[in-house]
Each structure stands twice: as C-alpha cells, then as structure tokens.
Amino acid sequence: MKVFELPDLGEGLQEAEVIAWHVGEGDNVVADQPLVSVETDKAVVEVPAPWPGRIAKLMASAGEIVAVGAGLVEYDEGEKIDAGAVVGEIRPKSGPVVEATAVEVERAGAGLKAPPAVRALARNLGVDLAMVTATGRGNVVTKADVERAAADIADAEPLEPLRGVRRAMARRMAQSNAEVAATTIMEDADVEDWGEGQDFSLRLIRAMVAGCEDAPTLNAWFDSNENGIRIHRKVDLGFAVNTDAGLFVPVLCDVAARSPEDLRQGLDRLRADVEARTVPAEELRGATITLTNAGPLLGRYTTPMVTPPQVAILGVCRARPEAVAHNGEVAVRRIMPLSLTFDHRAVSGAEASGFLAGVIEDLQKPE
Numbered sequence: 001m002k003v004f005e006l007p008d009l010g011e012g013l014q015e016a017e018v019i020a021w022h023v024g025e026g027d028n029v030v031a032d033q034p035l036v037s038v039e040t041d042k043a044v045v046e047v048p049a050p051w052p053g054r055i056a057k058l059m060a061s062a063g064e065i066v067a068v069g070a071g072l073v074e075y076d077e078g079e080k081i082d083a084g085a086v087v088g089e090i091r092p093k094s095g096p097v098v099e100a101t102a103v104e105v106e107r108a109g110a111g112l113k114a115p116p117a118v119r120a121l122a123r124n125l126g127v128d129l130a131m132v133t134a135t136g137r138g139n140v141v142t143k144a145d146v147e148r149a150a151a152d153i154a155d156a157e158p159l160e161p162l163r164g165v166r167r168a169m170a171r172r173m174a175q176s177n178a179e180v181a182a183t184t185i186m187e188d189a190d191v192e193d194w195g196e197g198q199d200f201s202l203r204l205i206r207a208m209v210a211g212c213e214d215a216p217t218l219n220a221w222f223d224s225n226e227n228g229i230r231i232h233r234k235v236d237l238g239f240a241v242n243t244d245a246g247l248f249v250p251v252l253c254d255v256a257a258r259s260p261e262d263l264r265q266g267l268d269r270l271r272a273d274v275e276a277r278t279v280p281a282e283e284l285r286g287a288t289i290t291l292t293n294a295g296p297l298l299g300r301y302t303t304p305m306v307t308p309p310q311v312a313i314l315g316v317c318r319a320r321p322e323a324v325a326h327n328g329e330v331a332v333r334r335i336m337p338l339s340l341t342f343d344h345r346a347v348s349g350a351e352a353s354g355f356l357a358g359v360i361e362d363l364q365k366p367e
Contacts, residue, residue, distance in 0.1 A: 002075040004050055006038070006066050015067045016040050017163060018060045027055045036072065039164050044277070051075070114141040125150040165246030176305040179224060181344040184303045187356055189363040191319055192333040201267055201293070202260050204316060207362040208291055209235055209256045214358030215351045219289050221309035222346040229311070229346045238287030238310070239267070241274045248274045249307070251287045294318065301339045311346045314359065315339040336363065
C-alpha cells in the first residue's frame with residue numbers, strides 16, 4: 001500500500017477541512033484527476049491525484065480536519081511520484097458542510113480548582129471547566145457548579161464548530177492577542193469640507209499613504225525571532241471586507257503608485273472576488289499595513305487587532321454631524337472617528353501619533 005498525504009497547498013497553512021470526495025474506495029484513477037476538495041482558511045482547493053492507480057482506502061471523512069502531511073488515501077497499485085507542493089483549482093465554496101463531532105477537552109481555567117470527582121462529572125456531562133463559574137470556597141468548582149453549567153448548555157443551541165474563514169479568523173485573533181503588544185490611540189478628522197462626489201474608499205487609501213510617508217515604521221513587519229523590524233518601500237494595503245462567511249482581508253498592492261481609476265477598479269474586483277470566494281490566495285497575503293472601515297456599523301471607535309507580522313492597522317468608523325469648535329465658534333461639522341492600533345514592540349507612541357497626524361491632515365483637505 002502507498003499513502004498519499006495532504007500536501008503543502010502553497011499558502012503556508014498547517015491543516016485543511018475535507019469538503020467532498022470525488023472518488024470512492026475501489027475506484028481506478030489517473031494522474032491529475034480531481035481527488036478531493038478541501039477548504040483552507042481562504043478558499044476551497046481541489047486536490048488532484050498525484051499518480052495513477054486504484055484507491056484502496058479513503059483515510060479522512062467529509063468534515064474532518066486533516067493536518068498537512070497526514071494520510072489522505074491509500075493506493076494499492078501504481079508507481080509513486082513526488083507530489084511536491086500541490087496547488088489545485090480554487091473555486092467558490094458550494095454544498096453543505098458536514099459537521100465533525102466536537103472533541104471534549106478537560107481543562108481548568110486560570111485560577112480554577114476542581115476535585116477529581118467534579119472533573120469526572122464535568123467530563124461525563126460534556127462541560128468544559130473553563131466555562132464554569134466556581135462558587136466553592138477558595139475558587140473551587142463544586143458539583144452544583146458543573147450541573148448548573150450543564151443545564152445552561154442544554155438550554156442553548158447545539159455547539160456549532162467554527163469552520164473555514166471563521167475558524168481562521170479565530171486563530172488569527174488568538175495569535176494577535178498572544179504575540180502583539182497592542183496599543184490603540186484615537187482621534188477625529190473633520191471631513192466637512194469634502195467636495196461633492198468624493199470616493200470615500202480612495203480618500204482613505206490616499207490618507208493611509210500619507211501616514212506611511214510621515215511615519216514609515218508603521219508600514220513594516222516585525223520579526224519576533226530576530227527582534228527586528230523590516231520597513232517596506234511599497235504600501236501593500238490590506239483592505240478588510242466583511243462577509244456572511246467571515247472577514248477577508250484582500251491586498252491592494254503598491255497603492256501609492258496607482259491611479260485613482262486603477263485603485264477603484266482593483267477595489268471593485270477584489271470585493272466581487274471575495275463575495276464569490278474566488279479571490280486568488282496570493283491576493284490574501286503580503287499586506288504591509290491594514291485598513292478596516294466599519295462603515296454603517298454602530299460604534300464610535302474601535303480597537304482593531306494587528307495581524308502579525310504587520311505592526312499597524314487603522315480602523316475608521318461612521319462619520320457623523322457633531323457640534324464642535326471651528327474658527328472660534330460652535331459649528332456642526334462632519335466628524336470621522338479614527339482608531340489606530342499598533343504593535344508597541346516595533347512602533348513608538350510618537351511614531352504612531354505622527355502616522356495618525358499625517359492621515360488626518362490628508363483627510364481634512366477639501367479635495
């Protein structure tokens with residue numbers, strides 16, 4: 001028997017979810033024939049058969065998470081060849097996702113203590129001790145605490161495992177929280193003097209470029225292993241796009257060198273590709289700094305999270321009319337709230353302030 005393992009899909013990912021098999025056990029296949037569709041963090045990838053032969057066994061079920069290097073299928077004939085890094089066809093996700101059984105993990109949250117009998121009860125009832133509020137003396141979890149948590153779980157909807165984009169988003173947020181020394185500063189821009197017909201997104205992109213020119217250290221990657229910063233010559237702007245499937249951050253490359261018409265076409269194409277789940281994988285990585293626009297969502301300010309190795313992200317919330325001091329008088333002006341989160345390991349407060357000042361100066365220009 002020869003085993004074909006899940007290859008490196010060319011995106012630096014460590015795992016993928018099996019969506020659908022295109023062959024069955026006992027089938028004869030030819031090289032490059034579609035074998036299985038798997039979902040990565042960013043798209044559904046069709047993995048081809050690496051060599052011809054007969055399929056003896058499918059080693060993973062639909063809905064199962066498979067690590068890179070883990071077995072996918074067993075062959076019982078055919079000559080093995082080097083599969084290398086297989087990059088399949090990327091296409092929109094379709095069809096239902098088969099849910100996998102959640103794995104129970106016995107662990108106590110920070111500062112929680114639980115006797116062995118209570119731990120056993122939690123295991124039997126499917127209760128994660130980290131979710132339990134301890135009421136016993138000395139922060140000890142009691143039997144009643146576990147039973148109360150089990151009753152709360154029974155009253156809730158069934159556990160819905162995070163899949164695809166949302167699973168990737170959760171992992172990235174956890175990575176950001178663990179690795180980045182995040183600090184956020186907030187300020188407002190007065191955009192009352194904007195002329196008619198201003199392209200809101202293009203104004204924000206132009207302002208990001210201005211900020212990077214004033215404070216280049218924010219357009220950079222931080223290498224935590226080498227404890228160093230790599231400043232980029234080009235501004236490759238990550239542009240957060242919210243969808244029903246989760247948050248995508250496609251990248252507009254070298255925005256400082258592109259015309260407004262080219263940027264607008266690029267934005268429209270990226271948004272359409274994201275909605276259709278056909279955005280190429282290479283356009284979802286490599287950002288040097290990120291812009292996230294909350295648009296019509298509620299919230300005056302935000303604390304956006306930096307995605308390593310980047311060191312900064314600017315959050316923009318909905319502009320609104322406000323009574324402010326203007327030219328020595330109280331006037332109603334259109335005010336745009338801005339929130340800049342930066343990695344304080346790589347960026348000083350003065351540099352972050354200089355970046356935000358450059359952004360605001362550009363945004364407050366009439367044209």
